[in-house]
Amino acid sequence: MTEPMDFARFETLVAAYGATPNRWPEEERAAAEAFARTDPRAAGLLSQADAIDALLFAHRVAEPSRTLRAMVLESAPKRRRIITRVRLWWGALALALTAAGGVLAGSAAAAALDPVTANVQLYPHDDVPSPDVPEENAL
């Protein structure tokens, strides 16, 4: 049950929040509206307050500029770019691994088909004297 409102409180409320009931504190709105309907002194207060409300709401501020909007959006973190970078990095790595795998596979295939070349590749320095053997003895 809402407490009935007295004149003093109604006067304070209208002086602070103006003539529009929507602005009155929710918990007091019903009582204030009832007071406004029933007390003949209310109309004068509301009329004065309404004139000040009209002044206040004559004030307009410019909409934010496109430049400001663009700068604000630009300042936001860009998750998708980060994800794209990560994807690119992984893509490059995968490509490198594939290429390396291809080289190894190619070498193995060549070895299977050509044992001579394979030996050269497996022991590429067979024609070089062993380091265990002194050079003069080798000659």
Next chain:
Amino acid sequence: MSLDDPDGELVRRVGEGDALAVEALVARKLPRMTALAHRLLGDRAEAEDVVQELFLRVWKSAGAWRPGAARFDTWMHRVAYNLCTDRIRKRREVALPETWDAPDPQPLADAAISAEQQSDAVGLALAALAPRQREAIVLTYYQELPNRDAAALMGIGVDALESLLARGRRALKARLEEGDD
């Protein structure tokens, strides 16, 4: 969780780096926050600086945002309000001439006065109010914060807020009537 906060879900998506959510949050909050800063500071360029700083903090905080006692909109108001009052404080530290005063607003009585002129006159009258009165009016009337939120933001009780509002409204009216003379 986000049921109580109309911005909760959007902020969660912003925190995950969702570009569409970023655009939606900017569309939703940029005009509101720019208007707040513009009215508190009375200067568009300064207001834009504040708004950029505010959104940097939003991007930084969105990922860690957990709905709690305050709504995200209230949190944004708090950050913007603090940024504005810091700037106002710094302005005061830069000594103004003793005789400094805001320019007189233009009269409003002329029926032919344009909406733009009327808006300018009220803007000047707002700028001439005592800062705390202006803050109370901007938060309550233009930002439409509930009285408890506006009072909490200003670090005062609801009674004190009501007193500032009433004095601010009277001063505004008197200033605009002075302009009529």
